[in-house]
Amino acid sequence: MLIAAPLTAKADDQVNSLFTKGNDQYAKAKYQDAVKTYQAILDKGYQSAVVYFNMGNAYYKLGEIPSAVLYYEKAHKLAPGDEDIKFNIQLANAKTTDKIEATPGFFLTNWWNAFILCCSVNSLGIITVLLIGAGFGVLTFYLFAQSVGLKKASFYGALALIFLGLVTALMGASQVHYFAAHHQAVVFNNAVTVKSEPGAASKNLFVIHDGTKVDILEDNNGWMRIRLSNGNEGWMMATDVKPI
Numbered sequence: 231m232l233i234a235a236p237l238t239a240k241a242d243d244q245v246n247s248l249f250t251k252g253n254d255q256y257a258k259a260k261y262q263d264a265v266k267t268y269q270a271i272l273d274k275g276y277q278s279a280v281v282y283f284n285m286g287n288a289y290y291k292l293g294e295i296p297s298a299v300l301y302y303e304k305a306h307k308l309a310p311g312d313e314d315i316k317f318n319i320q321l322a323n324a325k326t327t328d329k330i331e332a333t334p335g336f337f338l339t340n341w342w343n344a345f346i347l348c349c350s351v352n353s354l355g356i357i358t359v360l361l362i363g364a365g366f367g368v369l370t371f372y373l374f375a376q377s378v379g380l381k382k383a384s385f386y387g388a389l390a391l392i393f394l395g396l397v398t399a400l401m402g403a404s405q406v407h408y409f410a411a412h413h414q415a416v417v418f419n420n421a422v423t424v425k426s427e428p429g430a431a432s433k434n435l436f437v438i439h440d441g442t443k444v445d446i447l448e449d450n451n452g453w454m455r456i457r458l459s460n461g462n463e464g465w466m467m468a469t470d471v472k473p474i
Contacts, residue, residue, distance in 0.1 A: 248268075248270055248271050249271060251267050252264045252267035252271070253284070255267060256284065256287065256288055256291075261291045261292045262292065264288045265285060265288045265292070268284055268285045278308070279306075279308035279315070279350070280305075282301045282304040282305035282308065283305040283315055285297075286298045286299075286300075286301035286302040286304075286305060287318070289301060290321075290322060295322055295440070295441045296326075296417065296418050296440045296441045296472075299322045299416050299441050300416045300472055302315060302318050302319045303319065303414065303443065304474055309349075309350045310347035310349070310350065310405070311347060311349040311350065323441070323443075325441070326441035327442075331459075332460060333460055333461045343408065346401045346404040346405045346408060347405060354399075354401050355402055358395050358402065361391050361395030362391070362392055362395035365387075365388045365389070365392035365395060368388040369384070369392075371384045372384035372385045372388060413445065413446040414446060414473070414474045415443070415444055415454075415456075415472060415473045415474060416441065416442070416471060416474060417438055417440050417441065417442045417444065417470060418440055418470065418472050419440060419470040420440055421438075421439050421440075422437065422439070422466050422467075422470045423436075423466075424436050424437070424438060424456070424462075424464035424466050426464060426465070428450045428455070428465045429453075432465070435462070435464040436464065438458070442458070443474075444456040444466075444471065446471075449468065452468050452469070453465050453466070453467060453468065454466055454468050454471070456471075
């Protein structure tokens, strides 16, 4: 740990320096340079909602809407409760060609998804540790309390804290499962004809355009079965999209 700590600190300093540089370039309207600087951070193996969000902003300023949507969506996966990210996703989607109305889902499913996506999985993990740690701390106080009233209050308080900690742990696990189950991508080709089967000679179903987000249901020899938010399904070439 002593050997690794200085190396980690040095790497963090390099990333912070690049992040500051990218922000300065963005502030000076050097959006293409800012994209390259933020990409240098990602190339070092760092994943950050802020970096993805700033990348999306830079691409939006450049008028490259599919890339803006892609990086906004990447930021959303890391910080699903961030209202600025949600707003910019809507802003970028308004610039896309396809205006697809999402099929209304079951209200309990919508409520549960909103509940587990209220904040990032990292935040949920920290809250879980704090709640369970506090619960066991209060439980320790219960062991040394003298009066019956304090013992009861500390015992039930500890149970409540530990229970809430388990709830946030469940929320974090559910969020990880949600994103693992929802494989999505953004269309990067100007116009893509979605087919009925995985083959160029199959029947044409509908056309979608760059910037549209799709759910990936299946991958078959370079073809992907996709679903739109309105429920329409079909097959398209995997090279026409970039995964989120």
